[in-house]
Amino acid sequence: MTELSKSGAAVGEPVKDSSTPSAFLEVRDLKVHFPTDDGLVKSVDGLSFSLEKGKTLGIVGESGSGKSVTSLGIMGLHTAGQYGKRKAQISGEIWLDGTELLSADPDYVRKLRGREMAMIFQDPLSALHPYYTIGQQIVEAYQIHHKVTKKVARRRAVEMLDRVGIPQPDKRVDSYPHEFSGGMRQRAMIAMSLVNNPELLIADEPTTALDVTVQAQILDLIRDLQKEFGSAVIVITHDLGVVAELSDDILVMYGGRCIERGPAEKVFYEPKHPYTWGLLGSMPRLDREQTERLIPVKGSPPSLINLPSGCAFNPRCSYADVPKDNVTRTVRPELAQVGSQHWAACHMTQEQRDRIWTEEIAPKL
Ligand SMILES: Nc1ncnc2c1ncn2[C@@H]1O[C@H](COP(=O)(O)OP(=O)(O)OP(=O)(O)O)[C@@H](O)[C@H]1O
Numbered sequence: 369m370t371e372l373s374k375s376g377a378a379v380g381e382p383v384k385d386s387s388t389p390s391a392f393l394e395v396r397d398l399k400v401h402f403p404t405d406d407g408l409v410k411s412v413d414g415l416s417f418s419l420e421k422g423k424t425l426g427i428v429g430e431s432g433s434g435k436s437v438t439s440l441g442i443m444g445l446h447t448a449g450q451y452g453k454r455k456a457q458i459s460g461e462i463w464l465d466g467t468e469l470l471s472a473d474p475d476y477v478r479k480l481r482g483r484e485m486a487m488i489f490q491d492p493l494s495a496l497h498p499y500y501t502i503g504q505q506i507v508e509a510y511q512i513h514h515k516v517t518k519k520v521a522r523r524r525a526v527e528m529l530d531r532v533g534i535p536q537p538d539k540r541v542d543s544y545p546h547e548f549s550g551g552m553r554q555r556a557m558i559a560m561s562l563v564n565n566p567e568l569l570i571a572d573e574p575t576t577a578l579d580v581t582v583q584a585q586i587l588d589l590i591r592d593l594q595k596e597f598g599s600a601v602i603v604i605t606h607d608l609g610v611v612a613e614l615s616d617d618i619l620v621m622y623g624g625r626c627i628e629r630g631p632a633e634k635v636f637y638e639p640k641h642p643y644t645w646g647l648l649g650s651m652p653r654l655d656r657e658q659t660e661r662l663i664p665v666k667g668s669p670p671s672l673i674n675l676p677s678g679c680a681f682n683p684r685c686s687y688a689d690v691p692k693d694n695v696t697r698t699v700r701p702e703l704a705q706v707g708s709q710h711w712a713a714c715h716m717t718q719e720q721r722d723r724i725w726t727e728e729i730a731p732k733l
């Protein structure tokens with residue numbers, strides 16, 4: 369069975385049995401592949417994790433690593449994927465509150481969306497309808513799941529707008545999305561996502577389009593609302609700093625797979641995988657000069673049609689020759705325990721890793 373950390377997220381190997389899990393959300397060996405003219409795009413390729421209510425899991429990884437595909441998969445939204453031409457091939461198990469969603473009736477999953485699970489998208493304009501007022505959209509979202517009058521639903525909409533910090537919510541409820549600033553639209557979308565008190569909230573890069581101050585406010589808001597509603601939250605971002613602050617556990621994705629995961633403070637302060645070291649080095653920091661900030665991990669993300677053999681990170685890894693016998697280019701490293709509740713997929717020995725971290729990486733961070 370998957371080992372559970374103190375904070376409730378599973379940090380063990382993929383679980384193969386199909387017994388009902390005890391965790392609120394448990395994803396087992398999730399694969400989401402897209403047939404394309406160029407070949408099979410393996411956007412998510414064997415991802416496993418679990419999450420308890422009241423806890424936050426941060427999923428981090430650079431563009432194209434499979435973060436959004438994972439969240440759309442959990443929400444059961446893949447048939448309407450962003451390219452939408454051919455159906456995704458999905459396998460594995462997604463257990464939400466004791467029910468396996470991949471084998472469940474799509475109507476049942478549709479009913480869960482918005483009520484039991486909700487998503488905050490990166491771009492609120494794509495989720496909000498331009499021709500309806502913010503209030504009408506929140507009212508509709510509420511009435512789908514609650515048999516209440518428009519008046520009651522509207523009261524609920526105003527209450528939610530107030531809760532997410534929209535000033536004069538009783539007036540702004542009648543505004544159209546374009547009358548709101550980017551930050552306000554994001555708040556409105558959060559209000560809409562939370563109107564039915566979902567037990568699982570997925571926030572997919574909820575702040576990338578916003579300036580730094582508003583970003584901080586939105587993240588505080590998600591944290592406060594989570595405390596209040598006790599939901600399980602998945603926060604997706606390419607910024608390790610954001611997830612470190614917000615999450616109980618962190619899962620780092622690379623090329624559609626998990627390459628490191630564990631309690632947030634472990635992954636942030638004692639990361640074990642060279643890719644996570646790279647992410648840490650590319651984080652914006654106040655004490656760095658502007659020019660030194662945001663140095664991306666060198667090289668480009670891997671092709672998801674033909675992942676490099678062995679460790680998918682090897683073409684970009686400065687330490688690819690540290691493990692013996694070229695193993696790094698021939699054998700794919702599995703997730704292995706590297707500390708208490710902490711797992712990483714890298715062929716280096718603990719001694720090799722610790723030496724490089726202490727002598728080469730940590731002093732530069
Ligand atoms: N319907 C689809 N058909 C083919 N490929 C797809 C489809 N949906 C996603 N992909 C591919 O899957 C990969 C992972 O995409 P995903 O959107 O999950 O990345 P991401 O980690 O969310 O990146 P970002 O940080 O840019 O949002 C990308 O290479 C993307 O092009």
Ligand code: SF4
Nearest residue numbers: 679682685696714715
């Ligand atoms: S397995 Fe090799 S290439 Fe992959 S991260 Fe570890 S050292 Fe780098």
Ligand SMILES: [Mg+2]
Nearest residue numbers: 435436437572
């Ligand atoms: Mg994305």
